[in-house]
Each structure stands twice: as structure tokens, then as C-alpha cells.
Amino acid sequence: MTLSFTWLGHSAFLFEINGRSVLTDPFLTNNPLAPVKADEVPADMILLSHGHGDHVGDTVAIAQRTGALVLSTPEICGWLAKQGVQNLWEGNIGGSYYGDYITVKWTHAFHTSSLPDGSYGGTPTGFIITIAGKRLYFAGDTGLFGDMALIGEPHLDAAFIPIGDKYTMGIEDSIAAIKLLKPRHVIPMHFNTFPPITQDVIDWARRVNNYTNATPVVNDPGYAHVID
Ligand code: NI
Numbered sequence: 001m002t003l004s005f006t007w008l009g010h011s012a013f014l015f016e017i018n019g020r021s022v023l024t025d026p027f028l029t030n031n032p033l034a035p036v037k038a039d040e041v042p043a044d045m046i047l048l049s050h051g052h053g054d055h056v057g058d059t060v061a062i063a064q065r066t067g068a069l070v071l072s073t074p075e076i077c078g079w080l081a082k083q084g085v086q087n088l089w090e091g092n093i094g095g096s097y098y099g100d101y102i103t104v105k106w107t108h109a110f111h112t113s114s115l116p117d118g119s120y121g122g123t124p125t126g127f128i129i130t131i132a133g134k135r136l137y138f139a140g141d142t143g144l145f146g147d148m149a150l151i152g153e154p155h156l157d158a159a160f161i162p163i164g165d166k167y168t169m170g171i172e173d174s175i176a177a178i179k180l181l182k183p184r185h186v187i188p189m190h191f192n193t194f195p196p197i198t199q200d201v202i203d204w205a206r207r208v209n210n211y212t213n214a215t216p217v218v219n220d221p222g223y224a225h226v227i228d
């Protein structure tokens, strides 16, 4: 089984395995880096880390078009239900969803959360995703925290972490995060979408190579990368 991911800009990724498609934080409309439109992206599952508009994004439209199962916290699932999304599975930090091809475990994230209409968004989260024998960590929006060392146990094949600064970790803290997580591969996200979170990703990748044991994976939006 070949597991690949494609960056869709910001914190949106498309994971593909055996004809199944899993999206994270599908913010495509108004995302200048998005290589696909909300009305064409495939989805069997959507993982939503928190309620901010740059993460909820096109979740409602994609879920209604595809019937994808949306995983998020009770607060966000309750809000999505009010928007007409029916295929929802709620969980919370420490809990897991056990599907037939994927396991998803909620982790904490140090950030804030509210829905686009101002509704209470609960607490923000990240996810540990086990799929195709690979263990992946999608950090969501977060600052650096020491428990990343626990998330890294027993191992991570890949970690998806924000590097944009201002609203999340920046480059310097991301290097500390990688030292705690110890992933085999690390993928940057939540940068270059808008001017306030512009980063030199080549400088980031150089620092990852110099100061950590992880391999940085920097693909332009729209190009699938196989996770070996
Ligand atoms: Ni946010």
C-alpha cells in the first residue's frame, strides 16, 4: 500500500491510500496556495483541528458534496451539524477513532479556537494518525510544548508542524519541536499563505538538516509525496 500526501497550502493536506482520501483542515477557498478547488477535491474523511476559519475552510461544502466523515471535537461537530453536515464523529483529547483503514487520536494543541460566526470552538487539537502502518502527527495550530516528546513515542514516520510564526510556532521553535518529536520526516505547514506568516522554507529545511535527525520534506502545493 502506498501512502502519499499532497500539500494543499496552509494546513490542508490530502492523504491518499488505496483509493481513500483523507483531508486535514480543508481551507481552499481564499487560500492563495490551494492547487485544487473545494468542489473538486476528493474526501472520504476530514480531520478538523479547531474552529478558526483558516482551518474549517470548506469543510461544510466538501462534507456535503462527498459525504465524507468529519472528525472533530464535540463543540465543532455540534456547530457543523447546525450547518447541515450529517456524517460526523466526535472525539476529544486522548481519545481515538478506530476505522477500518485509519486510526486517529486527538492530542492537545496550545492555541485558541472559535468558529467563523463567533460560536464557542472548544479547545484546539492535533492528531496522531495511524494509516498504512505509518504513524503520523498533524500538530494543528500550536506553539511549542514539552509533551511533544510523548507524542513522538514510540516513533513517528512523519510530523506535520506549523512554522509560520505569529499565530503558531515559528522556525526557531519548530526546530525545538522536531528535537522533541524525533520524526523520520518533517513537513512544514501554516506558512506563506498570507504576508504575516511568510517564512524562508529553504532556510528552515537547512536548519532541520543541520540541527535535527529528521529529513525535511518541502513540496510545492499540488505535488504528491510518497511516505516511505
Ligand atoms: Ni488557528
Ligand code: MN
Binding pocket: 052, 054, 055, 141, 167, 190
Ligand atoms: Mn490557523
